[in-house]
Amino acid sequence: MAPITVAHYLAVGAVMFVAGVLCMVTKRNALGVLMGVELVLNGANINFVAFGSKLLRAESLGLDGQFIALFVIVLAAGEAAVALAIALNFYNNHTTIDVDRADDLKG
Amino acid sequence: MFVDSETIRFLWPELILVLCAAWIYLGGTFRGSRRWWVAFALAAYLLALGVILGLEGPATTSGDRGGLASGPILVDQLGMICRCFAILVGILLTLLMSKSTRHDLGSEYQGTLMLLVVGLMLVARANDLVLLFVSLELISVPTYVLLFLGRRDRGTSEATLKYFLLSILSSAMLLYGMSFLYGLTGTTSLRGIQAAVSTQPSVAALSFASLGISPDALIYLSLVFLVAGLGFRLAAVPFHFYAPDVFQGVTHANAALLSVVPKVAGLLAFTRLVILGFPQAASQAWEILLVLSILTMTLGNVCALWQQNLRRLLAYSSIAHAGYILIGITVALADSQRAGDSQGGVAAALVYVVVYAVAALGSFAVLAYLGSEQNEVHGVDELAGLARTRPFAATALSICMFSLAGLPPLAGFWGKLVLFLGAVQTSSGGLTVQVMQWFMILAIAGAINAAIGAAYYLRVIATMFFRAPAKTLDAEGGDGAAVVMLVCASLVVAIGLFPGIALNLARKAEASLRAPVSLAAQDPDRSQPRPVEHAWHAPEPPRTNL
Numbered sequence: 099m100a101p102i103t104v105a106h107y108l109a110v111g112a113v114m115f116v117a118g119v120l121c122m123v124t125k126r127n128a129l130g131v132l133m134g135v136e137l138v139l140n141g142a143n144i145n146f147v148a149f150g151s152k153l154l155r156a157e158s159l160g161l162d163g164q165f166i167a168l169f170v171i172v173l174a175a176g177e178a179a180v181a182l183a184i185a186l187n188f189y190n191n192h193t194t195i196d197v198d199r200a201d202d203l204k205g
Numbered sequence: 206m207f208v209d210s211e212t213i214r215f216l217w218p219e220l221i222l223v224l225c226a227a228w229i230y231l232g233g234t235f236r237g238s239r240r241w242w243v244a245f246a247l248a249a250y251l252l253a254l255g256v257i258l259g260l261e262g263p264a265t266t267s268g269d270r271g272g273l274a275s276g277p278i279l280v281d282q283l284g285m286i287c288r289c290f291a292i293l294v295g296i297l298l299t300l301l302m303s304k305s306t307r308h309d310l311g312s313e314y315q316g317t318l319m320l321l322v323v324g325l326m327l328v329a330r331a332n333d334l335v336l337l338f339v340s341l342e343l344i345s346v347p348t349y350v351l352l353f354l355g356r357r358d359r360g361t362s363e364a365t366l367k368y369f370l371l372s373i374l375s376s377a378m379l380l381y382g383m384s385f386l387y388g389l390t391g392t393t394s395l396r397g398i399q400a401a402v403s404t405q406p407s408v409a410a411l412s413f414a415s416l417g418i419s420p421d422a423l424i425y426l427s428l429v430f431l432v433a434g435l436g437f438r439l440a441a442v443p444f445h446f447y448a449p450d451v452f453q454g455v456t457h458a459n460a461a462l463l464s465v466v467p468k469v470a471g472l473l474a475f476t477r478l479v480i481l482g483f484p485q486a487a488s489q490a491w492e493i494l495l496v497l498s499i500l501t502m503t504l505g506n507v508c509a510l511w512q513q514n515l516r517r518l519l520a521y522s523s524i525a526h527a528g529y530i531l532i533g534i535t536v537a538l539a540d541s542q543r544a545g546d547s548q549g550g551v552a553a554a555l556v557y558v559v560v561y562a563v564a565a566l567g568s569f570a571v572l573a574y575l576g577s578e579q580n581e582v583h584g585v586d587e588l589a590g591l592a593r594t595r596p597f598a599a600t601a602l603s604i605c606m607f608s609l610a611g612l613p614p615l616a617g618f619w620g621k622l623v624l625f626l627g628a629v630q631t632s633s634g635g636l637t638v639q640v641m642q643w644f645m646i647l648a649i650a651g652a653i654n655a656a657i658g659a660a661y662y663l664r665v666i667a668t669m670f671f672r673a674p675a676k677t678l679d680a681e682g683g684d685g686a687a688v689v690m691l692v693c694a695s696l697v698v699a700i701g702l703f704p705g706i707a708l709n710l711a712r713k714a715e716a717s718l719r720a721p722v723s724l725a726a727q728d729p730d731r732s733q734p735r736p737v738e739h740a741w742h743a744p745e746p747p748r749t750n751l
Contacts, residue, residue, distance in 0.1 A: 104388075105418060115381055122374060131370055138377040142384050149388030162393045166335050170380065173342050177373060180349050184365050187353060191362045197370075200363040203450040 107148030115141030128185045128195040132178065139174050143167040212276035217260060218253040218288070219323050225249035226319040233312025243303045243685070246315040247296060250322070254292045261285055274396065274722040277333035282717035283555075284330035286710055287473060290559060291329065294465055294566070295322035297689050301570050302458045304683030310354055317354070321347040321466060328470045334383050334393040337474060341379070341438075344470050345372050348462065355456040364454025368463075371437065371447045379434025385427035386482065389420060396722060399481045424486050431479055432493060438471030439527040442501040449508075452520035457581065460516050461569035464523040465562040472530055472558050476551055476718065480537050491538035494531055495643055499650045502528025506657040513584050515572060518661060519565065522609060525658055526561045529624055530554050532651055536627040539640065550631075551718060552711035553623040559707065560608065560620035560700060567605035567693025571598050574682035574690055582678060585665055590674025598680065599669045601694040608697045610662040611655050616700035616707075623708065625651050 118137030125131045143166075148154070150163020189195050213220075229242055236242075261280060273280045295318065302314055324343030331337035349372070352365045387393055390401035402424070437444040452460045483490055505525030512518040533554025540550055575591075575598055576582045591599040608617035625648050632644030700707050 108418075111384075115377075118377070119374070122370065128366065135370075135373050135377065138374065139380065142377060142380040145381065145384035146387060149384060149391075154388065155391065159391050162335075163387060166338075166387070166393070169335060169339060173339070176346060177342075180346055180353075181369060181373075184349060184353055184362070184369050187357065188362045188366050191357070191359045197366065200366055202359055202363055203453050 102153070104148050104151070104153040107144055107151075107153070111141045111144035111148065113141075114138075114144060117141075126196050126198050128188065128197050131197060132181050132185070135177070135181075136174060139170055143170050146170075209276065212278060215261070215275055215278060215280050218256045219326055221253050221256060222249060222319050222323045222326075226316040226323070229312050229316035229319065233316065236312075239303065239308055239311030242312045242315045243299060246299050246319060249319065250292050250296050250299070254289065257285065257288055257292070274332055274394075277336040277394075278327075278330045279332035279396075279722060280330065281720075281722070283473075283476070283714035286714050287329035287469070287555075288326040290469070290562075291322055291325040294325070294469070294562065295319065297566055297570075297692065298458065298462055298465075300685035301461060301566070301573060301689045303685035307354075314351065314354055317347045317350050318462075321351070321462075325466055325470055328473050331477065332395050334387060334395065334398075337395070337478065338376075338380060338383060341470060341474060342376060344466060345376060348372075348466070351462065352451075352455050352459050355459045360454040361456075364451040367447055367454075368451045371444075375434045375437030375444065377434075378430045382427045382430025382434060385423050385430070389423055389427070395477055395482065399484070402482065402484060421485075424483065425489060428479070428483055428486050428490055429493075432490070432497075435471050435474050435479070436497065438467040438474070439530060440468070440524050441497055441527045441531060442504050442524070445501070445504070445524045445527070448524055449512075449517045449520040452516045452523070453514055455516075457516070457569045457573035457576070460519065461566050461573075464519065464565045464569070468523070468527065468530070469558055469562060472534070472554055475534050476537075476554075480534065480541060480551065481718070483538075484541055487538045487541045491535050492643075494535045494538060495647055498528050498531035498535055499647060500528075501525070501531060502651065502654040503657075506654050506661075509661045510657070512661070513586070515582060515585055515588075515665075518585065518665070519568060522658070522661075523565065525654065526557075526565075526609070528654070529621065529651065530558055530561075532624045532628055532647060533557060535647065536624075536631050536644075539631050539644070549623065549712065549715060550627050552708070552715040553620075553627045555711040555714060556707050557620040557624055559711075560616040560697075563693050563696045563700070564605040564608040564617060567690055567697065568602060568609070570682075570686050570689035570693060571602040571605070574598055574686035575678045575680055577679035577681035580679055585668055586675070587678065588665065588669050589672040591669040591678070594674050594677045595680055598690065601690045602669065603666050604694045604697055606662040606666055608701070610659040612659070614701045616697045616704070619701065619704035619708070621651070621655055 114137050118134045118139075118141060121134030121137060122131050123134075125134060146163040146166045148163075150159050150161070185195050188200070192199050225246070229245065232245075233242065278284075298318055299315060302318065321344055324340045324347070327336060327340035327343065331340055349365065349369050352361065352368060355361060386398055390398045392398060392401060433444065437447075440448045448463075452463065455463070479490060502525045505521045505523070505528060509518050509521035509525065512521060533550045533552075535550070536553070537550030572582050575588075575595065582588070588599075588602075591602075604615065608615040611617045611621040628644050628648040628651065632641045632648060
């Protein structure tokens, strides 16, 4: 069996990223789209952690990659809070959170 | 990425604003008066401005122009000028929003706006991927809240949702692109990335090659994601879709914010990250951006021609101006391929974004001033005969729109002139025939677009001056909006009459961008910063401190 290399982690990250983008594009429920956002951000996180690990280089890079991932996780939590407020406001005005109903503005 | 007391000292202006914002949030629950919190916010901005000028004026102008690297921040001329501009934008937006908000939300509005200004100030001086990303998010998240607080009707909730989803997707793409930069270079410092990418083959590149991954391919991948993530903030094609809908749905003050703050932040991030970070990929990068630039300005200007809604029209105008800004970035990227003199691409883009920001803020301020809380101004037709009913507002709007159209002797003319001159100079001193042809096409496309653009601005001005007034507009936007309108119109005229001052400042900023940095921190002799060629080789403290 081939050893696990950083390329495998990159593949997982890329799959998560693409899955997240697909989720954002196809889901009609605003909360479903929000889950896609989480997938996309965490796809990038996997890359950071993989690049910072010892799989890629013999010498240590310190914890920079892991710290970026932690920052992003906290940010994603903050954005989710704001996103829920936005979704609630949308629901109050449209009585649905179907994003396809957001079609009033055009010109 | 190590922060010590020296770094904290340089961050005082930002810290003051963050503390004031926290105080506004807290105090707002006890004291509701909108007027009081506007005054408090203005005082905080002025205090921060004073601290910047007092604290860093000496630090950035003394010795060589290179500036200091301290922890994740870079103290240089570019950062200093852009932070002063960020505070100016903050003051103008505070005044503009002083009456357009609901009375009980005044403190939340001002506190959120202040955090956003801090984000813009941090983008201007970020020297680290982490700080750059976090400060860009410090702009985005308050923007969502401000859009949401502006109004609570159907249109606003839809615009907020659209902006939020696309903005977070663009942030994620930016982050994904940054992850490859980090992987290739093994450092998060922007200056470190710049040096590591230019010294090939690095250790990381070799280890990638052993995995069967070409490092060059990763650089291009990263470049595409970074351009996508930052292109959204500039509202460049093909990431512009949100702009017209979102601008139409939000209040005038929020539209002003959206047209100014993300653009400035996007340009700064482009400057620090793409122009400096990709010396080898520069030839591919300028090709991508040149095409995007032509597409962006053409699409923006052509679509604006038949818009009847004023905010939609200004949204397409904002897209078109993103195209002009991209000209400067393209010129700077083409320059970075050779060692000779710079054609001033970054300086031209900086001047242009400032000139655009002032004129756009002025235009939105006039529109905010003309409406009231119940009746906002929406259509171009509502402005008919404004020159007779509200002559001052009409004059201010005409000045701003003439500047956006690029008519001499206003500020917009000089902004366009330096941009186009940069493209022409690059085409005449280009490396190959192909480069010369492409930049000539770019300059010609810019000139044609300036002509198309003039058409729709002149349509608005003609409506104000040559049509009979249909009804008198409320003009209840408040004194704040009136002040912003006056300040912006006078700034446009002032920069138009004395363009040399703005150009010189921008040139200094560009020079500091390429100059070597010295280390401020961890140096026993503070008065004589030790010139270190590679700032990322800072003697790091033991990792266990982290």
